[in-house]
Amino acid sequence: MTHLIWLQRDLRLADHAPLFKALQRQHKVVIAYIHDPKLTIGDANTAWLAHSLSQLQQSIAAKGGDLLMLEGDFEACFEQIIQKYTIEQVSYHYEVGQPFKQQQDLALQLCKKHKVGLQPFDQAWLPADQVLSQKGGTYSVFTPFYKKLLTLLNQVALPLNAPQDLSACKLEQPSALPADLIKVSQQPWAIKMLAHWSTAEDTLAVGEKAAWLRFESFLHHDCNDYPDNRDFPSQSATSQLSTHLQFGEISMRQMLYALQAAKSNPDYKIHALDIFIRQLAWREFGRYLLHFHPQLETEPFQAKFAHFPWDDRPDLLVSWQMGKTGFPIIDAGMRELWHTGWMHNRVRMLVASWLTKNANHSWRDGQAWFAHTLIDADPANNAMGWQWVAGCGVDAAPYYRLFNPVVQSEKFDIHAEYIKRWVPELKNLPARYCHAPWLHQASLEQYGFKLGKHYPKPQLDLQQSRAEHLQRVEANKNYT
């Protein structure tokens, strides 16, 4: 019997239940990844994928096996594998959101057609339908979901060890990395972006080993201060594990068990570990929501927002994308995203609020840009994050909460370090002028700085745009 382990976002060998179980059954095993250039999330994510697959291929080869990589139309490639290797059983890790849902639906059809067994495995802490309210309902607000989850954490399966021997996965010929992946990852912008994720030895910190190193480094150096520092974008105080998690280079279960174990080590503050676990639970919540409400990726959760009068201002959208809005904290965030493929969580909230609530642009435009440019672009977290900020999602930010980028900048980037790092036009100005340079034009002249020449004037009026947005929300209130 030949068993296909079909990979999606589970590019690791440890805690890989489908692989572990197939090897236990002593089957001949084919480990495969199918890259369909039509079914990708976005270019930044795809650039990372190329390197992650390459790392995994090396890890599999080191244990005597091979990774089969196919490129082309998903349906055709999947069918080709089933037929060529006379596959009788397929196992995979279930994923939410697109393009995974489409692939999984196609895999199901093909397995039915060829009478092949298909078994999905869950890589969340718990399968979504195990986290239900007392009445058996699903949660749509984070806090009650989280409280329930905490009562169930003792049921999370123990992470599995990595297999030692993968000779059962040996192929006649090793595969080459798909040409489209090479093309995307070799573009000059991608090379520059990925350079931000290199180690001191100049190698890209991608893959399972790099994910563990980053996790351990976070635990040792940053975790205790995480609750105090995580909101300050100039500090590297968060784990930056989101990309590793998105590609499944480390599993949520592995992290949970390591964090729980750390609680009995006096070097770690239990409160800090709990705050970090709570943040990971947001990720679980995003997947949970998309599992029960797959339309959340494209439709507002609150039906009344289906008719919300968003504006179509391509000029504002482009200045936002390019980091030229004239609001330094917004521009710093958008440029960090463009250069590194990542952005700090607080700044993600600020730039999303500016686009949806000040520029009054649909959250879908922002979500699409993030999907294209984030290396950690994740269908569930991205949709949840945008709908939360735009006020149209489950558990959304209250409609009257518009982040004021100036107030937020003064509070979370007091010395303008983050701003100056990404908006070098402002680097010679005192920090106090960097949060809202348009309010200090006369003082800026002594630094040879002219607004509109050295840095854009603000592209909109904060107070007026806020008032207009609130009026629209008010008018939309009773829409059903």
Ligand SMILES: Cc1cc2nc3c(=O)[nH]c(=O)nc-3n(C[C@H](O)[C@H](O)[C@H](O)COP(=O)(O)OP(=O)(O)OC[C@H]3O[C@@H](n4cnc5c(N)ncnc54)[C@H](O)[C@@H]3O)c2cc1C
């Ligand atoms: C508009 C918007 C869009 C977003 N899009 C994405 C996305 O496409 N992909 C993505 O992974 N995250 C997204 N997030 C969530 C969050 O910003 C990132 O997960 C976080 O910044 C990643 O950095 P980190 O790994 O250092 O986080 P840490 O603070 O170290 O947190 C550890 C992990 O917990 C999870 N996590 C933390 N905060 C959140 C959150 N608010 N929601 C969901 N999970 C969270 C992530 O997996 C993260 O890696 C978005 C947030 C917003 C407001």
